[in-house]
Amino acid sequence: MALAKLKEDATLARLAGITLPEGATWATAARSDALARLSAMGLPTRRDEYWRYTDPASLIVADAPPAALFDNGEGPLFAGVDRIALVFVDGVFDAAASSDLAGEGLEIHRLADVTQRDIHWAKDLYGTLEHRGQHPVERPLAALNTAFASDGIVIRATAQVSKPVHLVYLHQSTTSDATLHNLVRVEAGASLTLLETGPGAARLSTCLEVDIAERGQFHHIRAQGNDHERRAVTHCFAQLAAESVFKSFTLTFNGVLTRNECVIDIRGDDAVAHVAGACVGDGADFHHDDTVFVTHDALRGESRQVFKKVLRNGAVGVFQGKILVKQGAQKTDGYQISQSLLLDDDSQFLAKPELEIYADDVACSHGSTTGAIDETALFYLRSRGVPMEVARNLLTLSFLAEALAEIEDQALADELQSRLEGWLARRT
Amino acid sequence: MLEIKGLQVKLEEEDKQILKGVDLSIAPGTVHAIMGPNGSGKSTLSYVLSGKDGYTVTGGSAMLEGADLLEMEPEERAAAGLFLAFQYPVEIPGVGNMTFLRTAVNAQRKARGEEELSAGDFLKVVRAKAKDLQIDAEMLKRPVNVGFSGGEKKRNEILQMAMLEPKMCILDETDSGLDVDAMKLVADGVNALRSEGRSFLVITHYQRLLDHIKPDIVHIMADGRIIQSGGPELALEVENNGYADILAGVA
Ligand SMILES: Nc1ncnc2c1ncn2[C@@H]1O[C@H](COP(=O)(O)OP(=O)(O)O)[C@@H](O)[C@H]1O
Ligand SMILES: [Mg+2]
Numbered sequence: 001m002a003l004a005k006l007k008e009d010a011t012l013a014r015l016a017g018i019t020l021p022e023g024a025t026w027a028t029a030a031r032s033d034a035l036a037r038l039s040a041m042g043l044p045t046r047r048d049e050y051w052r053y054t055d056p057a058s059l060i061v062a063d064a065p066p067a068a069l070f071d072n073g074e075g076p077l078f079a080g081v082d083r084i085a086l087v088f089v090d091g092v093f094d095a096a097a098s099s100d101l102a103g104e105g106l107e108i109h110r111l112a113d114v115t116q117r118d119i120h121w122a123k124d125l126y127g128t129l130e131h132r133g134q135h136p137v138e139r140p141l142a143a144l145n146t147a148f149a150s151d152g153i154v155i156r157a158t159a160q161v162s163k164p165v166h167l168v169y170l171h172q173s174t175t176s177d178a179t180l181h182n183l184v185r186v187e188a189g190a191s192l193t194l195l196e197t198g199p200g201a202a203r204l205s206t207c208l209e210v211d212i213a214e215r216g217q218f219h220h221i222r223a224q225g226n227d228h229e230r231r232a233v234t235h236c237f238a239q240l241a242a243e244s245v246f247k248s249f250t251l252t253f254n255g256v257l258t259r260n261e262c263v264i265d266i267r268g269d270d271a272v273a274h275v276a277g278a279c280v281g282d283g284a285d286f287h288h289d290d291t292v293f294v295t296h297d298a299l300r301g302e303s304r305q306v307f308k309k310v311l312r313n314g315a316v317g318v319f320q321g322k323i324l325v326k327q328g329a330q331k332t333d334g335y336q337i338s339q340s341l342l343l344d345d346d347s348q349f350l351a352k353p354e355l356e357i358y359a360d361d362v363a364c365s366h367g368s369t370t371g372a373i374d375e376t377a378l379f380y381l382r383s384r385g386v387p388m389e390v391a392r393n394l395l396t397l398s399f400l401a402e403a404l405a406e407i408e409d410q411a412l413a414d415e416l417q418s419r420l421e422g423w424l425a426r427r428t
Numbered sequence: 429m430l431e432i433k434g435l436q437v438k439l440e441e442e443d444k445q446i447l448k449g450v451d452l453s454i455a456p457g458t459v460h461a462i463m464g465p466n467g468s469g470k471s472t473l474s475y476v477l478s479g480k481d482g483y484t485v486t487g488g489s490a491m492l493e494g495a496d497l498l499e500m501e502p503e504e505r506a507a508a509g510l511f512l513a514f515q516y517p518v519e520i521p522g523v524g525n526m527t528f529l530r531t532a533v534n535a536q537r538k539a540r541g542e543e544e545l546s547a548g549d550f551l552k553v554v555r556a557k558a559k560d561l562q563i564d565a566e567m568l569k570r571p572v573n574v575g576f577s578g579g580e581k582k583r584n585e586i587l588q589m590a591m592l593e594p595k596m597c598i599l600d601e602t603d604s605g606l607d608v609d610a611m612k613l614v615a616d617g618v619n620a621l622r623s624e625g626r627s628f629l630v631i632t633h634y635q636r637l638l639d640h641i642k643p644d645i646v647h648i649m650a651d652g653r654i655i656q657s658g659g660p661e662l663a664l665e666v667e668n669n670g671y672a673d674i675l676a677g678v679a
Contacts, residue, residue, distance in 0.1 A: 385535045385536035386532050
């Protein structure tokens with residue numbers, strides 16, 4: 001097979017230039033395993049079905065394409081929130097700018113430290129959920145992350161933690177290429193809120209593995225932005241035990257290329273998993289891809305996917321979302337909606353919603369729509385004296401409202417909402 | 429206040445003439461009513477005056493206090509003092525009724541060079557006016573017109589009118605779909621706004637609204653023209669005999 005050979009050669013060539021980070025035996029083993037997985041799969045190309053709508057080339061090339069820094073003057077997000085802030089600058093941990101690695105009901109470490117130790121709970125999680133998440137769909141860039149990530153944050157929540165942990169990803173070098181791998185273990189009955197914000201680097205790869213024990217709750221709120229030329233590929237692998245809750249929301253501004261993969265594995269009964277996202281993109285070089293895979297392998301699981309994209313001036317949005325209900329996962333309640341608002345004829349939304357169901361007593365639904373601003377509503381607002389551009393922005397926010405409503409913490413939601421208002425206002 | 433002369437309008441998309449020369453002169457402080465069979469062009473007239481897309485003006489003029497309405501954007505017409513209470517108020521999911529009202533009020537104030545109302549002042553005013561229309565706090569919080577009953581939507585239109593304090597108010601079939609109590613509430617809301625400097629154009633199918641909002645002049649519209657004008661007794665004649673006699677009389 002000429003194609004397979006080409007892919008193998010390209011993969012070998014790309015991997016030749018990088019070496020695995022040093023670490024304890026278990027870490028080296030986990031990284032070598034990931035490298036072996038990756039070599040077997042090969043790096044993705046546009047010809048792969050899973051990358052049909054998004055070209056991975058610029059996520060793979062040896063040198064990250066440069067990205068200019070962009071400061072819109074709005075200041076850092078969630079600065080007023082009482083939180084544990086952990087700062088990475090172009091993928092390098094900045095201890096001086098960060099809070100202490102401690103908090104009530106929390107164990108927090110740097111991955112770079114943990115991987116030097118012979119014994120640590122992280123050893124059972126690192127690369128494990130990523131490995132499992134390679135089936136039934138291959139995610140080579142996640143294996144690439146596991147193999148080569150040398151830093152990140154490792155968090156264990158042992159109680160209901162009130163202070164969110166905030167990973168702040170700063171971008172200061174126009175040519176930075178950052179790879180971060182984060183681990184979260186929420187113990188039985190514990191809860192944790194994780195915030196992630198910022199562009200992080202010219203090219204950022206993050207991989208988050210989340211293991212939630214019985215009755216554990218994990219809330220994840222992320223904002224990706226604002227630098228126009230930044231690129232990011234992110235993976236989130238979550239495993240849910242009985243009666244646990246996973247809720248993740250991502251807001252994306254700008255960026256040439258963003259691919260967010262979220263892989264959720266519901267393994268315990270009565271678990272709840274919600275994953276939502278909103279993005280706003282302006283210009284033909286904006287490309288945003290949400291790829292979600294939810295597996296129900298337990299009774300009475302509830303999953304919900306809500307994705308909204310606002311696209312203008314030729315921006316491109318992609319949604320690939322799947323609900324897989326395994327045999328025996330009775331009483332599953334699965335929901336998926338993906339919608340785009342195209343602000344002009346040049347913008348484009350590509351959606352591939354999928355349901356695959358092997359249980360007979362389930363309620364699953366999905367829908368996908370593409371639309372423009374509602375002219376009737378626009379006229380109604382204008383007839384009340386609201387200027388055209390303000391009215392369009394109001395209707396755009398109204399379109400996004402359903403996705404933002406997925407955020408439970410109202411203060412955090414309000415802050416993201418005001419960033420959206422700012423983004424729209426800068427374009428009017 | 430409002431001077432319409434020989435207004436001719438066709439659909440933009442198809443070659444269909446809807447208004448065939450409408451003349452209407454509304455003095456400040458007066459209430460005019462337009463009645464007429466379905467499809468005669470009443471809503472079209474109200475839409476064209478407020479600047480809705482989809483219509484082409486092929487002749488005539490419409491001036492509000494000497495300013496050419498037809499040259500203005502819809503929001504400019506609103507800021508100039510024109511208000512249309514819609515026959516079918518539009519639902520806007522995701523936009524709170526209160527946000528909508530405040531955005532509209534402040535946009536108009538800004539357009540007129542007035543200072544914007546503070547959140548606190550706005551709240552005070554809106555609460556008082558909403559109370560008169562029996563609109564509760566819960567309805568103010570909900571998305572604009574979403575899940576509102578027919579009566580609630582119409583009351584919400586009147587609330588907007590009360591907040592925006594326009595000079596020229598057009599009410600398009602505000603009575604349709606209302607029970608007697610709701611109609612009384614709406615009519616009281618309108619009557620409370622009657623003043624020397626404010627005029628009304630009340631479009632209705634039925635005489636019964638005009639029992640509550642007493643018009644100075646009644647016009648009958650048919651096939652894109654105003655075919656007869658008179659005092660309030662004209663509405664009674666329609667109520668008793670229908671349009672047939674009037675239409676026959678003109679023909
Ligand atoms: N946007 C439109 N598209 C097609 N026909 C229209 C449109 N607007 C109005 N009409 C037609 O114009 C005529 C007048 O309609 P309308 O103004 O709604 O009448 P009324 O309000 O008096 O019942 C009707 O024949 C109607 O079907
Ligand atoms: Mg009508």
